[in-house]
Amino acid sequence: MNKALLAAATALALALPLAAQEAPKGYPSPAEIIAAAPKGDWVAIPAEDLLVMTLAPDSEANPRIVVIQLMPAPFSQGWVHNIRLLARSGWYDGISVNRVQDNYVTQWGDPNYDNPEATGEPKPLPQGLKVMGEAEYLASLTLIKGSEETMTSPAGLRASADPYGSSLHALGWQLAGRDMKLWPVHCYGMVGVGRNYSPDTGSGAELYTVIGHAPRQLDRNIALVGRVIEGMEHLSSLPRGKGELGFYAADEADKRTPILSVRVASDLPAPDQPRLEYLSTESQAFETYAEAIANRRDPFFITPAGGADICNIRVPVRRVAD
Amino acid sequence: MNKALLAAATALALALPLAAQEAPKGYPSPAEIIAAAPKGDWVAIPAEDLLVMTLAPDSEANPRIVVIQLMPAPFSQGWVHNIRLLARSGWYDGISVNRVQDNYVTQWGDPNYDNPEATGEPKPLPQGLKVMGEAEYLASLTLIKGSEETMTSPAGLRASADPYGSSLHALGWQLAGRDMKLWPVHCYGMVGVGRNYSPDTGSGAELYTVIGHAPRQLDRNIALVGRVIEGMEHLSSLPRGKGELGFYAADEADKRTPILSVRVASDLPAPDQPRLEYLSTESQAFETYAEAIANRRDPFFITPAGGADICNIRVPVRRVAD
Numbered sequence: 045m046n047k048a049l050l051a052a053a054t055a056l057a058l059a060l061p062l063a064a065q066e067a068p069k070g071y072p073s074p075a076e077i078i079a080a081a082p083k084g085d086w087v088a089i090p091a092e093d094l095l096v097m098t099l100a101p102d103s104e105a106n107p108r109i110v111v112i113q114l115m116p117a118p119f120s121q122g123w124v125h126n127i128r129l130l131a132r133s134g135w136y137d138g139i140s141v142n143r144v145q146d147n148y149v150t151q152w153g154d155p156n157y158d159n160p161e162a163t164g165e166p167k168p169l170p171q172g173l174k175v176m177g178e179a180e181y182l183a184s185l186t187l188i189k190g191s192e193e194t195m196t197s198p199a200g201l202r203a204s205a206d207p208y209g210s211s212l213h214a215l216g217w218q219l220a221g222r223d224m225k226l227w228p229v230h231c232y233g234m235v236g237v238g239r240n241y242s243p244d245t246g247s248g249a250e251l252y253t254v255i256g257h258a259p260r261q262l263d264r265n266i267a268l269v270g271r272v273i274e275g276m277e278h279l280s281s282l283p284r285g286k287g288e289l290g291f292y293a294a295d296e297a298d299k300r301t302p303i304l305s306v307r308v309a310s311d312l313p314a315p316d317q318p319r320l321e322y323l324s325t326e327s328q329a330f331e332t333y334a335e336a337i338a339n340r341r342d343p344f345f346i347t348p349a350g351g352a353d354i355c356n357i358r359v360p361v362r363r364v365a366d
Numbered sequence: 367m368n369k370a371l372l373a374a375a376t377a378l379a380l381a382l383p384l385a386a387q388e389a390p391k392g393y394p395s396p397a398e399i400i401a402a403a404p405k406g407d408w409v410a411i412p413a414e415d416l417l418v419m420t421l422a423p424d425s426e427a428n429p430r431i432v433v434i435q436l437m438p439a440p441f442s443q444g445w446v447h448n449i450r451l452l453a454r455s456g457w458y459d460g461i462s463v464n465r466v467q468d469n470y471v472t473q474w475g476d477p478n479y480d481n482p483e484a485t486g487e488p489k490p491l492p493q494g495l496k497v498m499g500e501a502e503y504l505a506s507l508t509l510i511k512g513s514e515e516t517m518t519s520p521a522g523l524r525a526s527a528d529p530y531g532s533s534l535h536a537l538g539w540q541l542a543g544r545d546m547k548l549w550p551v552h553c554y555g556m557v558g559v560g561r562n563y564s565p566d567t568g569s570g571a572e573l574y575t576v577i578g579h580a581p582r583q584l585d586r587n588i589a590l591v592g593r594v595i596e597g598m599e600h601l602s603s604l605p606r607g608k609g610e611l612g613f614y615a616a617d618e619a620d621k622r623t624p625i626l627s628v629r630v631a632s633d634l635p636a637p638d639q640p641r642l643e644y645l646s647t648e649s650q651a652f653e654t655y656a657e658a659i660a661n662r663r664d665p666f667f668i669t670p671a672g673g674a675d676i677c678n679i680r681v682p683v684r685r686v687a688d
Contacts, residue, residue: 103425146599147554178668222672232469232579242668255602257554257579257677261662264669277468277606280577284599340583346500346564347586350544353675355579 081329145290147256403651448570467612469578
């Protein structure tokens with residue numbers, strides 16, 4: 045396996061041999077299928093859909109940049125509107141990572157907002173934030189059962205048979221569906237909106253990402269707004285908080301990682317805008333890739349699983365080649 | 367929610383509100399169900415089944431202790447034999463964590479064994495290690511279809527309907543089954559045996575734990591031998607490796623975390639032996655807990671999931687109260 049493929053596989057966190065000896069020949073791995081996908085199967089991610097979050101450098105002065113892809117319509121638009129507004133107003137600048145709960149979430153926001161370890165007053169929010177309803181936790185899409193057309197709009201929905209009754213991909217996102225409804229799924233690296241008890245649905249000022257096994261119970265109970273597509277390790281490897289719910293306790297407030305800035309990529313000078321693309325979930329290459337994950341036959345594997353859950357079938361994302 | 371319950375919930379990494387305001391009244395949470403379980407529903411874990419792994423202290427001189435529960439019969443016995451032998455021979459003392467791949471595994475062992483970044487010769491293994499066959503990736507248990515008795519031995523198998531065709535618990539472990547066979551499942555925190563390409567099955571000298579979403583493709587392809595039940599955060603929050611497969615690269619060998627010692631708890635002086643117990647997967651309390659995870663109705667939740675995957679239903683483990 046060559047280094048380029050290994051790097052791609054590492055970035056995508058696919059299954060790989062647990063040691064690094066030379067691989068025998070065999071069926072292609074998911075990473076090899078991705079690498080061989082035609083250029084035309086990749087979809088550019090608009091700079092307007094990318095957030096660039098700059099954390100304070102680490103203890104060795106290495107930069108820590110996290111890139112988040114915001115969901116396009118028809119997913120979570122009200123919250124995504126709020127997040128762009130919060131970013132553009134500079135509200136996120138100077139907040140921090142306040143909570144890291146193992147096998148659950150890393151959460152960032154105002155350290156004085158609903159934090160049992162707060163020491164000051166919450167930061168005022170900007171004007172113009174939308175208040176969303178709980179019905180919006182579902183995508184504004186409907187499955188049409190028994191029809192050739194699987195969604196009202198837009199076309200193209202990839203279904204797989206394994207868990208959740210049905211596991212689905214469309215428009216570059218991991219979805220679940222039941223009773224004619226679709227919703228985005230809490231998988232590793234997905235970004236959601238912290239909220240208080242119902243009927244609060246959160247504004248987008250408090251955000252979290254999943255750092256463990258998919259917490260299925262949060263689906264349809266909280267808004268998902270995007271996913272971390274670069275720099276996830278800067279959020280997943282932070283020290284876990286010892287306070288309630290994994291918040292950093294009063295005596296470890298120095299562990300809060302400062303967030304220096306959050307920018308919508310389209311507001312950055314062109315050379316600073318990350319240029320990224322995802323493998324179309326409607327492409328033949330994606331179909332081949334998903335099938336290979338469900339039934340690994342590349343050299344390390346001896347027994348294909350015969351299925352994969354929706355969170356195992358991540359949507360490949362990469363830098364656009366120059 | 368009181369602090370004891372919060373602590374229990376945090377330790378178990380259950381779903382919890384994303385903010386810490388006072389909860390309204392409602393159905394009990396999984397953590398509350400666990401806290402209310404009768405004392406008789408808890409099963410003591412034998413000290414012979416516990417490994418105490420002491421990592422070098424962290425950068426602030428805090429101790430880092432990881433406790434691993436080894437699987438009892440009928441799961442993975444040959445490898446577990448090897449692991450006790452390796453621990454008792456002192457072979458593990460002085461090895462290190464050499465690989466941390468985001469959303470996949472943290473792996474420890476001899477830094478010169480099958481490591482693309484090796485700088486020396488591998489450490490010789492002790493005599494007496496068993497060589498296991500690939501058939502042993504399956505448990506030595508058989509499902510008896512359509513019978514009152516669900517396993518040949520021992521009795522007691524809790525089935526849930528959701529993913530994997532069937533998701534199962536028995537004897538305190540998370541299992542999957544198909545075609546009359548059972549196998550343990552790669553969930554977050556499970557410990558497995560690194561191996562090379564087939565027909566190698568690994569000795570137990572190289573071990574890893576899952577630090578992300580369940581890598582289903584590894585099930586039935588690699589041996590599982592236990593799970594981390596305390597100190598998981600010391601393995602999951604380590605810096606990710608920049609080398610191939612997440613190994614620490616040659617210029618970051620200083621990131622390898624030294625493992626000072628690994629002891630079978632029964633070899634420690636009695637006061638130093640961790641005393642732990644798990645909630646019987648055959649108990650009514652476990653049944654209630656598992657159902658509550660599949661259908662959260664405690665105050666934060668508005669839409670019960672209607673199912674849970676096997677890795678969401680973790681087996682509760684706690685310290686024995688004095």
